Every structure is written in C-alpha cells, then in structure tokens.
Amino acid sequence: MRSRVLQQLDTLARNLVPLLLTVALLLAGILPLHITMLQSVAPLLPLIAVFYWTLYRPDLMPAVAVFAIGLLQDILVGLPIGVSACVLVCVHAAVNTQRRFLAGKSFAILWLGFAVVASAALLLGWLLTCIYYVTLVTPDRVVFQILTTIGCFPIFCRLLQRCRLSLAERA
Amino acid sequence: MPDHFNAETETTMPAALKSLAHWLMYAVLVISAGGLILLGKVDTVLIERVRLQVSDTVVPILDVLSIPGDIAARGVGWARHWIDLAEENDRLRRERDELMRWQATAKRLEAENAGLQRLLNHVPDPAATYRSARVIADSSGIFAQSMMINAGSLDGIDKGQIALDGSGLVGRVVGVSPRAGRVLLLTDLNSRVPVFVGASRFRAVLAGDNSGQPKLIHVVPGAAIAVGDAVMTSGIAGGFPPGLAVGVVVEVDDRRISVALNVDFSRLEYVRVVDYASIVSPPERPNALDDRRSGGSLAGNPAQRADAR
Numbered sequence: 001m002r003s004r005v006l007q008q009l010d011t012l013a014r015n016l017v018p019l020l021l022t023v024a025l026l027l028a029g030i031l032p033l034h035i036t037m038l039q040s041v042a043p044l045l046p047l048i049a050v051f052y053w054t055l056y057r058p059d060l061m062p063a064v065a066v067f068a069i070g071l072l073q074d075i076l077v078g079l080p081i082g083v084s085a086c087v088l089v090c091v092h093a094a095v096n097t098q099r100r101f102l103a104g105k106s107f108a109i110l111w112l113g114f115a116v117v118a119s120a121a122l123l124l125g126w127l128l129t130c131i132y133y134v135t136l137v138t139p140d141r142v143v144f145q146i147l148t149t150i151g152c153f154p155i156f157c158r159l160l161q162r163c164r165l166s167l168a169e170r171a
Numbered sequence: 172m173p174d175h176f177n178a179e180t181e182t183t184m185p186a187a188l189k190s191l192a193h194w195l196m197y198a199v200l201v202i203s204a205g206g207l208i209l210l211g212k213v214d215t216v217l218i219e220r221v222r223l224q225v226s227d228t229v230v231p232i233l234d235v236l237s238i239p240g241d242i243a244a245r246g247v248g249w250a251r252h253w254i255d256l257a258e259e260n261d262r263l264r265r266e267r268d269e270l271m272r273w274q275a276t277a278k279r280l281e282a283e284n285a286g287l288q289r290l291l292n293h294v295p296d297p298a299a300t301y302r303s304a305r306v307i308a309d310s311s312g313i314f315a316q317s318m319m320i321n322a323g324s325l326d327g328i329d330k331g332q333i334a335l336d337g338s339g340l341v342g343r344v345v346g347v348s349p350r351a352g353r354v355l356l357l358t359d360l361n362s363r364v365p366v367f368v369g370a371s372r373f374r375a376v377l378a379g380d381n382s383g384q385p386k387l388i389h390v391v392p393g394a395a396i397a398v399g400d401a402v403m404t405s406g407i408a409g410g411f412p413p414g415l416a417v418g419v420v421v422e423v424d425d426r427r428i429s430v431a432l433n434v435d436f437s438r439l440e441y442v443r444v445v446d447y448a449s450i451v452s453p454p455e456r457p458n459a460l461d462d463r464r465s466g467g468s469l470a471g472n473p474a475q476r477a478d479a480r
Binding site for chain 2: 027028030031032033063064067070071072075076077078079080081082083085086089090092093096128132133135137138141
C-alpha cells in the first residue's frame with residue numbers, strides 16, 4: 001500500500017521534470033550574471049526546452065503548460081503579459097505539426113528545424129511587442145538573440161537529452 | 172492548418188477529431204494570450220498587481236539563486252583587481268590629484284553657495300531616506316529593460332522612488348509587492364526623464380528605446396549640444412529630483428542624440444533606493460515665489476526649484 005503511494009509519487013515527480021526544467025531554465029535566464037552586454041542578447045532558454053520536450057515528450061509538455069510557462073516568463077521579464085505565452089504556444093503548435101519531419105532525423109536537421117522555429121518565434125515576439133508599444137523597437141538585438149539562442153541549442157539539447165534518457169531508463 | 176488535415180486523410184475518425192480538438196485548444200490559447208495582451212493595454216493596474224503578486228512568490232527563489240552569480244562576479248572582480256593593481260594605483264593617484272583640485276573648488280563654491288542661500292532666505296531640501304537592495308533578477312532583455320530588487324513595501328520601498336548606484340541614476344521603481352520591487356531602467360522603451368544637458372543646461376527629455384544608449388528628445392530649439400556634454404536630471408515635471416548624474420552625450424547627428432549612461436547595468440549588484448517624494452513635491456513653501464523673483468540671475472538651485480514646481 002505504502003509502496004504504491006510512493007511509486008505514484010515517484011511517477012508524478014518524474015512526469016513533472018520537463019516542466020520544472022523549463023521553469024529552471026527560465027529562472028536561470030533572468031539571474032543577473034554581471035557580464036557586460038550578455039543580458040540583452042542572452043539566449044531564450046525556455047524556447048529550447050519547450051521545443052525539445054514538445055518534440056520528444058509531448059505527453060509531458062502539454063500546450064496549456066507551455067502557455068503557463070509563457071505567462072510566467074512575461075511576468076518575470078516584464079514583457080506585456082501574453083506575448084511569450086502566444087509565442088510559445090505557436091512554437092508548440094509548429095513542432096507538433098512537424099514532428100513527423102523532425103523525429104528520427106540527424107542532429108543537423110533537428111538544429112536546422114530549431115533555427116527556423118526559433119527565428120520565427122522571436123520575430124513574432126518582436127512584432128507583438130512593437131504593436132503593443134506602437135513603436136519600432138530596433139531589430140538588431142532580436143537578430144543577436146536569435147543567433148545566440150540557435151548557437152546554444154546543441155549544448156542544451158545534449159543536456160535535455162541526458163535528462164530524457166535517464167527518465168526513460170528509470171521508468 | 173489545411174496541410175495538416177491533408178496529411179491525416181487516412182486516419183480514423185477519432186484521430187481526426189483528436190487533432191481538431193488540438194487545433195481548437197491552440198486557437199483558444201492564442202486567443203486568450205491575445206486577450207491578455209489587450210487587457211494589459213487597457214487595465215494596467217490589474218495586470219501590474221498580478222505581475223507583482225507572482226514576482227513576490229518567486230523572489231525568495233531568485234534571492235538564493237542569484238547569490239552564486241554575485242559571488243562569482245565578485246571573485247572575478249577581485250582577481251582582476253590584483254592583476255591591475257599597479258596600473259590602478261597609478262590611475263587612482265592621478266585621479267586623486269585631479270579631485271584635490273576639485274575639492275578646493277567645491278569648498279569655495281560651497282561657502283559661496285551657503286552665503287547666497289543665506290542672502291536669499293533659502294529653504295533647504297529635506298533629507299532623503301536611503302535603502303539598499305540587491306538586484307535579484309536582471310530581466311533587461313531585448314524588449315523590456317527592468318530589474319527586480321529584493322526589497323519591497325515591507326522595507327519601505329514605494330512606487331515612484333528613485334534607484335541609484337554610485338555612478339548615477341539607474342531608474343525608477345514602477346511597482347512594489349511586499350518583498351520585491353521592479354525598477355524600470357533608463358533604457359526601457361517607457362522610460363522618460365526630464366534632463367538638463369551640458370553646462371548651459373539645455374532642457375531635454377531622455378527617452379529609452381531599448382538600446383544601450385537612450386536618446387534625447389524634445390530638445391529645446393536652438394540648443395547647442397555637443398559630444399561630451401554631461402546629462403543630469405532637471406527635476407522638471409517632478410518624478411525625478413534635480414541634479415542627479417545620468418550620463419554623457421556620445422553621439423550627435425541630425426536624427427539622434429545618444430547618451431551613454433554612467434551606470435553599467437550589467438554590473439549592478441546593489442542599488443540604493445531613495446525616497447525623494449518629499450523633495451520632488453514639496454509642501455507649501457511660501458519662500459519659493461520670492462526665490463523665483465530674486466533668484467532669476469542665479470543659474471543654480473533656486474531657478475531649478477521654481478521649475479520643479
């Protein structure tokens with residue numbers, strides 16, 4: 001009886017790992033690291049996590065959770081509330097439709113897929129922000145952020161892959 | 172969307188229904204996100220309250236998580252100090268000589284100022300109260316430039332207070348919850364600070380545009396602004412007290428006057444939050460009018476305070 005409860009708790013905890021990891025990456029992204037210029041072009045880590053988990057474990061990364069993560073990001077970063085939520089939900093939808101294309105392909109293809117999705121997502125965020133404030137925010141930093149986010153993908157992809165495999169192993 | 176359905180033509184009915192449900196959910200989520208964006212545009216108070224409530228919950232976590240980064244930054248800084256010690260010493264010595272000269276000038280001006288104030292029956296500004304707070308989240312991304320500090324209304328921080336560090340103005344507190352405060356940086360799109368530029372004190376407004384170097388707008392016509400002019404708050408229209416160092420003009424061309432800020436936001440660990448409210452909107456001061464009349468010839472404080480009213 002007791003062991004069954006423990007087992008259920010264990011399963012629950014394991015199922016929450018993708019979400020918690022995404023939130024952790026979100027928090028890590030806003031910590032002050034005291035490195036000049038880094039903060040303004042820092043990679044959008046939650047985007048990587050959402051992309052990865054939606055692709056490989058869509059059961060553990062439902063659209064509603066992605067929406068909630070987006071809201072949390074908007075709230076903590078100080079963006080108009082709803083912008084990141086909208087962007088991340090679109091990423092979720094895009095990955096879901098392209099799963100057949102992306103799954104099982106080489107890492108290069110995966111990276112390319114991420115590059116396309118991330119660029120589109122950040123440009124969408126930029127567009128929404130511009131519309132919200134009714135001004136043209138200079139796009140040069142968006143381009144930088146797109147590049148850093150794409151550049152960071154292999155590292156975090158490897159990290160998330162390790163987590164996913166260890167989750168699968170224990171299950 | 173149609174592509175998706177084409178690809179799924181051979182699936183059975185329940186699967187098609189399922190995918191329809193999926194799309195419906197996406198639609199609902201995107202529409203609610205859009206709704207929230209609109210709501211944020213219409214009801215800023217409600218949105219800001221939600222934002223602060225959530226921030227308040229996350230503050231303890233960020234507070235702990237930001238410590239390693241701070242320690243690492245301090246370690247790097249410490250190592251760098253040791254490496255640059257001789258050079259630093261040299262520079263400091265030169266700087267000290269320079270400052271000694273300034274000190275003499277300042278003392279002379281202080282005496283002169285005190286004398287003039289006595290002559291004018293000047294009412295001194297009330298003393299401001301200071302609070303130090305640690306920067307626990309630097310969310311200066313590409314679209315919004317703000318910082319979260321680990322002090323809130325419980326610590327006496329209030330909306331509208333001014334955040335400074337040793338080198339100058341950082342920004343203004345735009346929201347507080349019991350344990351956290353949000354400081355809008357000078358570089359944010361929504362930041363507007365009335366300033367004086369250069370020794371001739373041309374009026375302008377320092378406007379953030381999410382780039383590293385905010386620009387000057389509403390410059391008085393005919394103002395001769397040159398690269399190297401100092402920029403300081405003017406205190407006009409309230410909000411900011413006069414005379415706080417802001418930055419230096421670094422670029423002047425037809426379209427844009429850019430200002431390099433004194434503060435390096437990426438290196439901020441602590442800020443001082445100052446309650447200038449009593450200075451910015453002073454109680455009735457019967458003498459102020461007299462100041463304006465008799466102090467017209469002085470470019471200094473009295474004229475400025477008259478502006479601030």
